[in-house]
Amino acid sequence: IAGITQAPTSQILAAGRRMTLRCTQDMRHNAMYWYRQDLGLGLRLIHYSNTAGTTGKGEVPDGYSVSRANTDDFPLTLASAVPSQTSVYFCASSDSTSGGANEQFFGPGTRLTVL
Amino acid sequence: GQNIDQPTEMTATEGAIVQINCTYQTSGFNGLFWYQQHAGEAPTFLSYNVLDGLEEKGRFSSFLSRSKGYSYLLLKELQMKDSASYLCAVMDSNYQLIWGAGTKLIIKP
Numbered sequence: 001i002a003g004i005t006q007a008p009t010s011q012i013l014a015a016g017r018r019m020t021l022r023c024t025q026d027m028r029h030n031a032m033y034w035y036r037q038d039l040g041l042g043l044r045l046i047h048y049s050n051t052a053g054t055t056g057k058g059e060v061p062d063g064y065s066v067s068r069a070n071t072d073d074f075p076l077t078l079a080s081a082v083p084s085q086t087s088v089y090f091c092a093s094s095d096s097t098s099g100g101a102n103e104q105f106f107g108p109g110t111r112l113t114v115l
Numbered sequence: 116g117q118n119i120d121q122p123t124e125m126t127a128t129e130g131a132i133v134q135i136n137c138t139y140q141t142s143g144f145n146g147l148f149w150y151q152q153h154a155g156e157a158p159t160f161l162s163y164n165v166l167d168g169l170e171e172k173g174r175f176s177s178f179l180s181r182s183k184g185y186s187y188l189l190l191k192e193l194q195m196k197d198s199a200s201y202l203c204a205v206m207d208s209n210y211q212l213i214w215g216a217g218t219k220l221i222i223k224p
Contacts, residue, residue: 042119042202042214043158058211090157096210103148104212106157 003027006091012113013081019077021110023091029082031096032074033104034058034066036087043090049074049094081114088112117141119215121203125192126221135188135201135218143208149177149188150202152217158202161188190220199223 004025013019025032030051035043045058049068063085067075074093078085088111092104118140127133138198139147145164150158164170164179164186188201200217207213 019181040216042216043204043212044214048211058223103160106159108157 004091004093004105006089006107006110008110009108010111010113012115013043013078015081015083015114017081019078019081019112021089021091021112022079023074023076023107024072025074025091025093025105025107026072027095027105028071029093029095029105030071031094032068033092033094034064034074034076035092036060036085037090037091037109038087044074046089081112083114084113086112117205117207119203119205119213121201121215121218123216124219124221126223127190129150129193129222129224131193132189132191133193133220135190135203135220137186137203137215138186139186139203139205139213139215141176141205141207141213144181145206145208145210147177147179147186148204148206148212149186149206150153152200152202154199161201193222195222207210 007022026032033048034046044060047066049055052071088109090109094102094104121137147178149161152158162177169178174191179186200219201216202217
């Protein structure tokens with residue numbers, strides 16, 4: 001693994017189904033993020049984690065949950081998918097242990113369609 | 116509220132220079148980032164400004180004026196591979212990134 005990986009690459013899901021998007025990084029970054037990207041809108045933060053064992057809500061957290069059991073993995077779960085959750089989902093990580101602002105590194109994204 | 120504004124789309128000619136503007140209003144400021152995103156791919160980091168002035172990195176330069184809430188990304192000697200979306204993002208007082216919708220740059224031969 002080099003950098004950040006996400007799985008699956010794409011998924012078509014029936015409304016009401018549960019879905020977990022996976023994200024793994026091998027850079028030992030302490031901070032990780034989940035964004036959604038929709039046409040005409042900027043990236044919007046769903047949830048974040050500043051360090052293993054802690055999570056926080058972003059701008060659009062409703063309908064999503066996350067966990068951070070270890071440094072490397074940060075899965076995003078849709079408990080009961082709805083069509084408005086159709087989007088491209090990006091996982092990102094950054095090294096914020098030194099404080100201040102640090103660039104975020106992005107995974108390749110998961111394209112999710114909810115029908 | 117927090118707001119990042121940038122033009123939706125711009126067109127330029129191969130070999131020319133283009134300037135992409137970004138204005139922002141955020142709760143706190145801990146720096147401004149520019150990212151490049153090719154269609155169907157992930158954003159990749161281009162530049163970071165936290166102090167006023169110009170930062171030059173090869174063909175790309177980024178400028179910041181904190182008092183005006185303004186930044187621009189300058190791309191010189193445009194190449195066809197520069198066709199992409201350019202995302203402006205501001206890090207707010209909570210060290211969270213607030214993103215603009217992006218500027219789609221179309222390069223014509």
